[in-house]
Amino acid sequence: MPENVNPDAAVALGRLRSYHSLQRSFVTFCNCTGRSVRPVWINYRGEPEPYAKMAAQSGRRMNTFLGHPWMFRDAVSDDRLLVNGHEVFVPPPGQFNEIGQPRYIVVNITIPEARPTRMEESTCALPCAQHERGISNIHNWPWLGG
Template sequence: MEEQEVSREIESLRSLNADVGTNIRFINRSQQSANAWWLDYSGNPVSYGDIRPNHLLNMNTYLTHPWVFRASNGAKLLANQQDVYMPAAATEYEEDGNPKFLDVFITTPVYSLQDYCLMLIRDLVCEDDYGSLNIPESLKRDLRTPPDLLKELRSINSNRR
């Protein structure tokens, strides 16, 4: 799929402007590394790297800049219990007058049993061996279709309309 086409499909979930800044502290409370993704002005995800478990990432961002988080295996993570985190304005200030960093907690959602099992099988079984598993063909197809951030963003957008 061409990049322009992707941008049109997910354009409603994108950064709008850089008018009002805020300071965010993303704190990874999940048991896995969290990939931080900022959604740019076209709606394309831009990686800001990994946050190891029990570590944090201080970020200067803007109120209209959405963020999403994924585990290294592509599984969804939540930011303050949301699929997509929209930064809030800093309302407290340090003694020197600078805004305090707002804490945003990255956590693991409750996955469906099927999603959890697919993640586990992907971790334990080589992709070339999926065909030899004694499971239904529909599950083998699901195994061969790993999580896709762009597809999930399109789904989120369609649910917002």
């Protein structure tokens, strides 16, 4: 995303779309709901591009780009969901650890009406937080299914 473009302003003005960027971002989407969730990337024309469903209480690593907005919908009812408390998530610049591996940030998907308790928040983030501790064999983790 160009540095002079504020993603919140773009959303407010109805111009939500992806911007061309070569700067990668690394996120772990954590479905903290009891619902099947559909991640939706907003493309360069501002059109929704649905991705494969995520099972309830699951997580998925995603390599995306700075300035590429994501929204999340209930896969059955199409109800809107929140991501880190907002309707839209715009990834920050990606970071790497000291040996050049990507550092994945955890992004929590929740139901708007339900305010999770502290215990629910920590329970939700627990499997996803394992990414932050550098566990690299994610392909064997059943909760990371697609």
